[in-house]
Amino acid sequence: RHPGPSWLAWLYRTTGVRAAPHLAGGSGGGVPLRLAVPVGLPAAAAREAGRRIARLGAAPQPVPDLVPVEPSAAPGDAPVQAPDGSYYPADRLPDDVRTAMEERHRPRSENHAVLRTHQPAVERHLLPAPGGQVEAFTAGSGTPLVLLHLFNVGAGFFAPQFAGLADRHRVICVHHPGVGDTTAASDLSVEGLADQLRHALAGLGVEGPVHLAGASFGALPAMSFALRNPQETASLTLIGGSYKVGNRRGEMNRLSLVAREDFDRLLDQPGTEETAADRERLEELLLRCESLDPKTGLRYLDEFEAAPDLLPRLEGLRTPTLIVHGRHDTVVPLKTAHLLHGLLPDVRFHEFPDAGHFPSLTRAERFGRILTEFTAAQDAAQDAAQDAAQNAAQDTARPAARRTAGAKGAAS
Template sequence: MTERMARLTTMAAGLELGAQGLPRVPWLAFECVVPTPSGRTAEALLCRTWPGIRQAVVHNGLFPTLLMSLADNGFEPVALSDCRPVTRTGPFRDVDLTALRRIIGERPGGVSMICLELSDNAQGGYPISLANLREVRRIAVAAGIPLVLDATRALENAAAVVEHEEGHQGRSIWKVTADLLATADAVTMGLSKDFGIDFGGLVATSRPGLAELLREQVSTRGHQVNLAGRRQIAAALADSGGVAEQVGRRRAAVKMLWNLLSRAGLPVIGPAAGHCVLLDAGAMKQFADFEHPVPSCLDWIYEHTGVRGGPHLATGADAAPLIRLAVPVGTATPDIREIGKRLARLYRSGPAPVELIPVDPAAPSAQAAYHRAAGVPEDIKAALREGVRAKDDNLGVLKDFGAPVEHRIVGVPQGGEVEAFIAGDGPTLLFIHPFNIGAGVFRHQFADLSDRYRVVVLHAPGVGRTNASADLTLRGLAEVHRAALRELGATGPVHLAGASFGGLTAQTYALEHPDEVASLTLICSSYKCANRVGEVNRLDVVLKEDFDRIAADGADAPDERRRRHLEGVLLRSESMDPQTGLRYLDVFATEPDMLSRLPLIAVPTLVVQGRYDSVIPQKTAHLLRDGIAGCRYAEIDGAGHFPALTRPDEFNSVLTAFLSEHDTGHDTGPATGPATGPDTEFDTPTTTGKGAQ
């Protein structure tokens, strides 16, 4: 490409340009030809200047950039049926004329244009026969509908016509190109594919209304491409010998790769097309049981061969799971042989692939993020598959409860922003929320403790609007919380109260910055990640088990109405970006437990445990208590995993009694030994009444 651009620059020097910006070439017989910086800018210019009412555009599976330009300018793209090449054989992927007539008949006067892509990417790069294109033209003329071609690969399509279509063998590729383009009222072209130039496109038409509007664009706004660029484009268009040779070499390279893979037994779609090879991942034995074979196969190929492919562009519920291996212009024959050898070796004797699942199944495959399936619990997989999304209504929960909360977004030095909820004045009391439940779980604390403390909740990365997710390790989370507190102006030692997974962040904060911590409270927390038999489960699963256990074992369980209310609050408070949430699972798998570091915690500590907690076993809470010097322990009767919400009176009473001992001006050093005897109120279970209803 570099050599060709240098040659075109030499050819372009002093080249005379016509009044419309480009000299005429025989195969592009349109009255108005407007050069553009790229193919996509040509598409946008056509759609923006199209005269008349914006209605349906019948198409054969256009490239996404053109589909977006049509939608952006008020058109309604309507796809023809049967655009999936795995369902057909033979060298051409012709337009379904019956379907075309039906769609036009269903929309009398409601079709703005028929738009077809030559050597259509959505159909695997297979060409349209000239005979079929002429039939489309006849139908369009009879219906009074303009025909527009995306002719970016017109030369490639013409070469296939010369090779395969009866009556055209032996003809000049340029004369066939002229015949293809002559069927159209307008064409767009990107020049980087067939013409071997690293920029440029064009819009061409002889349709009077459209031509007038295009010329008006140039006269009022000027050319989109400067003089030197227009000369290079003109040189590329005129280089008939160089372009034809380049297209022929690439078609030969594609055929060679197709033959190599086919002989090795890989399931390729045949016959060989013009610029890419389609590989059927669903037909490969390695992916027989995979729910998403395409991303898994792409990952497998790239990891073990260095060959980069992409998902095939065809869409729809019944689209085959195909991989597109595009052959770039100028790929040398030895490179094609090496690519074929690597892929064949991997297919015959390579290591087993890793199954991937999409984080967001609704995302386009080319833009989706994926995660290793083996690290995702089955109920989380089901939630992703079903498109389940958290309600993420923490601010609404707090407002509904009447909590006097200030809502802020603050930037942090680590990059990104942190969502903050603040209420009250006094010593800072930072509640660190569970893994995927935000500030709403602490609504009672915002309401009841803000007369004595500056109550703060900072949403962790992935929760709510917090996107400071560069480092999801426990140390990274602790540093994000610390940085956000500083942005909020917190001064002096702060009280930390971490619930569930948030307790691990709080422990890390206290270990890294003990001089900045007045006290540490661990609420139904642990010394390790993922305490539910090594898993993280959907919140609705956790809630059912937790409330069921309270109902089965507790003498003072909430009635059905209150249970539904509490579950509703927690589900409204649920929040986690799916992609970030799956990254947390990777952290859980690698983050060491903190049991050996517990004796290093040198701040006053209280462990609060719900007696019927179904997530954190009592044994774990006792290990926390016994591992931290001077640690206090309180057990809330009638509570499960969420005592701050379900038993707020008892919880707040225990918490404030502890905090009052360690507010600013009080002794902030740790106690001298573990408090395990019954002579302190914190060492016996708290069994006060029903709590707030």
């Protein structure tokens, strides 16, 4: 479909010879390309390049199809020349994502509007960061509660928590790279996301340990943050989370498909009539909050191929952890939650028998109750530990003071 870029990629992949589109353009049905011999290239190297091209011409291999990441022409046009990085191998792109790109599908990204509907006092922040900016939302006061969103759904996903928990927490959501108006995206590794979150919290003036709650993909940077910054993490909650990316057959599916499949399976179960009556509103909220830039999404796909897996490190995670998982989750299997429950040293587990992949949304009131009970218990334990430490310090200081006073009396 894109003969010029595909032929150039095919030539370089199979021979190691790099060519370019011809500067003069072309006419007719051909695709003009250019091979240039650099000044100073040894004659033997030039002959070897020629032999490689000849061998390829004698026994050609399949030419890879490419998909334009940011097409600059009208649909159906196939520009020969395009900026570096504007094409992606079609065989590595899920069909539904390719369809979305061909349809010029763009996320609605209405996170701020959704949050304001549920929590009028929400504040939006744009924080400077290397390579761009980071978008964050805050509301309320109290112990910081940091919510880390799904892969391609922004802060509006947590609208019920912004509405229901801001009376006891400073509720915070920081958009991952490529989501909403977060343009800083130099490091898409799990560790890079955790570091960017830490810098964003500093930019918001957040001090002291924070409660972290990561939903689905957001569980990964949440766990990485807790592993890298244990003294800054008061608790950790995993909502339909896993220890690795790519649980959903290694795909980056469109949100509409993921949500439809998850709700279909959930509503086949008895006792889900309440969710069935509210399904249209819930799916609409999810789609309004879909926010991932497609080009950054493809970079995430490349990152996923590296298969970051936190499992070997999780035995060292000492942060008190709450696992919340829907029994009918179609994205992250329930057995993953059981595995984490058995592995983590300090963990509590709560299964939602009437939820799928989105228990904090479909069962928001119950989820909020469970989460606040958990965070309150951790805050109380932290306060008790600090009081005990202060009392111990005072007890240690008193005998020293008496000994000093006795020594002064003896001297007098």
